[in-house]
Amino acid sequence: MTVKDSHTNPWGGRFQSETDPLVRRYTGSLDLDRRLAAYDIKGSRAHVRMLADQGILHPEDAGQIEKGLDQIEAEISGGTFPYRDELEDIHMNIERRLQEIVGPAGGKVHTGRSRNDQVALDLKLFCLEVAGDWRDKIRVVQQTFVERAGQLETELYPGWTHLQAAQPMSWAHYLLAFVEMFERDRRRLASYSDLHDVSPLGAGALAGSTLPLDPAKTAHSMGFKEAFRNSYDVVGDRDFILELLQIASQIMIHASRLAEDFVYMSSTAVGWIELPDALCTGSSMMPQKKNPDVMELARGKTATVLGHATGLAALLKGLPSSYNRDLQQDKEHLFPAVAITGDTLEVLPLVVAGFQVRTGRIALLLREGFLMATDLAEYLVRRGMPFRTAHEKVGRLVATCVSEGVRLDELPIERIRSLIPECGEDVGAVLAPAAVLQNRRHAGSTGLESIRGQLDYWKQRLQGEKRE
Structure with missing residues (x-):
């Protein structure tokens, strides 16, 4: 089914001409936000069911929309979805495709909804899922530390302060210190998930809707603890992204401190530990080199995550309240930081499980x-x-x-x-x-x-x- 509109944009009625192509390219975000498609579809399903329950949408239309969303979901997962850059973002791509599939009923999916609360919902679902994923990954990291600590409980570690010789202690004690560090990160994530378990769907552009929406119903159907209390606040709220990046910064700082320890301890001059060959690289010129690149990159990538957290804070601090288009840039900071943090949590167990203590060197x-x-x-x-x-x-x-x-x-x-x-x-x-x-x-x-x-x-x- 073909949709014929005089304007590509959903706001076409107000304007006398199409958006300049250069402006479309400058303002588009499809390359970033297409990864939110699954969350967008989940939110649309919950919204449509609520509209039908409230008598705002005819059950037949709701059924057609849900079938259309099922088809879109299959197309995206199968790699056949026809993305269109001129439609600016994933949200408009899905809505336009829905209209192509089910016809006029597809134009009702946005009833009582703005992209402001729609985008906030998608991001909230994404961030809460990431927080849960990181908590699981941290448990794997901790388990690996505990297992190695059990193997090394009587092995002595030359403890330092100021990088100067201080007191002997057990290697197990050293390793268990990182279990404590990551436990604080995990508890931060638990607190984060509880604090931000609030659905923004139903807030509209900023003031809600004259239609008899039921935000609590959509919230509970998607697994949220509660719905928003203030529509004006929630459409401009990006605290949950900033806080996630702040927690990511703390996780990465802990990883970086471990990395710095291991880079130092595996160096030629120190030589307390040996890192696995599979986790190191060599030199294109010097045949003898064995470089701790994984640990060095963990240390370096920490700076990148800190930069993204700082960048988002700088983005938010100058904005007036409510929604502003500047917030589109939040994903420029969110997605790379999430990827780096997740990857780092996955690689740490390999390092902890694989390093070997050079007991002879340490005994001296x-x-x-x-x-x-x-x-x-x-x-x-x-x-x-x-x-x-x-x-x-x-x-x-x-x-x-x-x-x-x-x-x-x-x-x-x-x-x-x-x-x-x-x-x-x-x-x-x-x-x-x-x-x-x-x-x-x-x-x-x-x-x-x-x-x-x-x-x-x-x-x-x-x-x-x-x-x-």
Whole structure:
């Protein structure tokens, strides 16, 4: 069936001429928003059923429209849908195609609806789906961290602050720290999904409709918790996109910090870990090179996501309230950031599962940098010395070692006791790096009891859990 209109645009009645082709190209968004087609069809189905239930649309027309939407859905999934750039966006493409399929009844699908609430709905459905998808992917990331932590609970990690040697701890403790980071991201997403579980459909252009619409009915039919309370607010609301990108930024920052750690630890100069060959690349010139490109790109792509979040914030901050065409640009930031974040969450488990600890290299390092100095100070505290005094005495002992060019574990016990008479004959046991796993017993520490408690906690949390 052919639709014959004097104007291509849905607003043709007001204008005496067609839109300039250059303007069409400049204002079009079909290349971006065609990925919203499934959500647009879902919203149209819910809207048409509500119109029929409210007596606004004849049941026969509603049935024809639904069949037409079914055909459009099949055409899009089958790659045969006739996209037309001159129709500006996916929403008008679907509506025009619907009219071609079912005739005049197709022109009723937009009854009581504006592209303002229509687009807001499509984006809201997309973002809520993404939030759920990210929560599932984060669980896979966390599961991988927990599995590796279980394998490495007694392996020692030379912990740092300021990129300087600090204290030994378990590799498991290091890995479980990232489980905590990503759990905060997952909880942010849960809060996000609850906060933005509001349907905008029925708000119209900005003031609702004179027709007897039932926004709550369409909201519940699409699985929303509730419908909007204020039509003027909801058509211009893009908080849900900005907040999703802010959460994406936090996810990517956590990924970037892991990436920076792994780039550093796998470097030639450090060499604490070995990354899998399958996750690295080489050099086109230097035959010996093995580059941690996945981790470097995760770090670099984080900057891109941060840029998109900042770009959207800049877009929104200058707009007056309600809908403005500037909001079309939200998808320029949303879709790339979503793709990068999702891909990063998928690749992280490969890295975490595949890296190998170079225990020989680390064993040498654990003897450098006086990593057991704090444990020695606390040993003196347990023997009754004020901590500040113990800190001073151990600091002087470290200075002596530095001036003599020896490691702390190279000093004979007698020499240590001569410099710090308060030390007992058992002080040597305190200086063994492995002692950190036994001498820390409180919850949350790197002590072995604490680590096993953390592992038990996360195994119980993760077991059989899909999506809260």
